[in-house]
Amino acid sequence: MAETNGTGPATPEGPAASDGEATADGSATPDGQAAPAGPAAPDPPARARRRDAQRNQRSLLDAAAAVFVTSGVDAPVRDIAARAGVGIGTIYRHFPTRADLVVAVYRHQIDACAEAGPVLLAAGPTAHAALGRWVDLFADFLVTKHGLAAAMQGDAPGFEALHASFLERLLPVCADLLDAATAAGEIQAGVDAYQLMRGVGNLCAGAESDPRYDARRLVAVLVAGLAVPH
Template identity: 40%
Template sequence: MSDHGSAASSGKRALRSDAQRNRDRLVESAAALFSAEGVDTSLEAIARRAGVGIGTLYRHFPTREALIEVVYRREVEALRDAADELTRMQEPDEALAQWMQRFVDYIAAKRGMGESLKILFESKSPLFAETSGIIPTTLKTLVSRAVEAGKIRADADSVDVLHALSSIYAAAAGPDWRERSRRLVRLLMDGLRYGAER
């Protein structure tokens, strides 16, 4: 009998499935709490929100940085996937506008992981090399489509847009940070639409 068959008959396959669900819940909970509460989020709070014990968290993620690495990768890939979904469902300028609002949520989570991301960077983690081109490439595609459709100004440059978006990372923290950031993104989008062919 194959290993696969042995695993299925012994029930180990179901256990792996449960473990995967626990892992997924931990990653989702961590992303939500890092975004909402920032750097002070405790691993105990993440485990509690995921409905598992702290021992389960440590079995999947032996260090805070191990969890951060998976959450960060998930956030970047979610932005890429959102662009594909929005492009299918929205006009090019609206797809860009909604994607930029989702970028605010990505930045919120990134701010919450800041210190651990710095540790990962200093440890030469391959995470950044593997994910560095995803967001610029995704944004370039969205901007190009909106320009080609005449929905935003012809001289719009995705590099400039990304610089403007990334500036919200350094904005002063506060209870209204997210709303201020969303307002700035709306203003940026208004500027991109100004003078477009329509």
């Protein structure tokens, strides 16, 4: 299994399986019902989620994480359900679209990536350098997840959601880095954060299965191309 060894760099983060967090906090529920996280919920009528439901959701996340590693994010729904020991209906009830499942599985990694933005910006010698490093982080994340990058391009309505979820969290971070670099006069305007992230995502598609293709290098070239032609 653990076939994340590409040409060298081995994934620094064990697949989300073992550390069972993900939806440990109730807020991860895919259907937007998570809202009342505050202790003072104004509407106590609704019963709490049933134990078995919570248990199943957890099982599904673990199973999905494992299956994604071996079969990519396009793995058959049935495979995931089987590994989780639940029925097909259950997976659809908890995660109406595949995007919901993918987002839930990788949520903590996305968060980590988002949090790294400001840190890199503060640490880097220049904003452009920080942007480069952050983009590398993002690219690593995408490349090491089989088919994730490819999945983010599809026209399929389900993946629109995936796209949106990723962007919602990471776009502001990327925008800050981009703005900082622009403000410092290090890069020329003309490419916004959305396009940059989309471009990076695209460059990473299919990278894991082609030894002749080094997505990270091309991503670096892309970022270099943003620099002002001094």
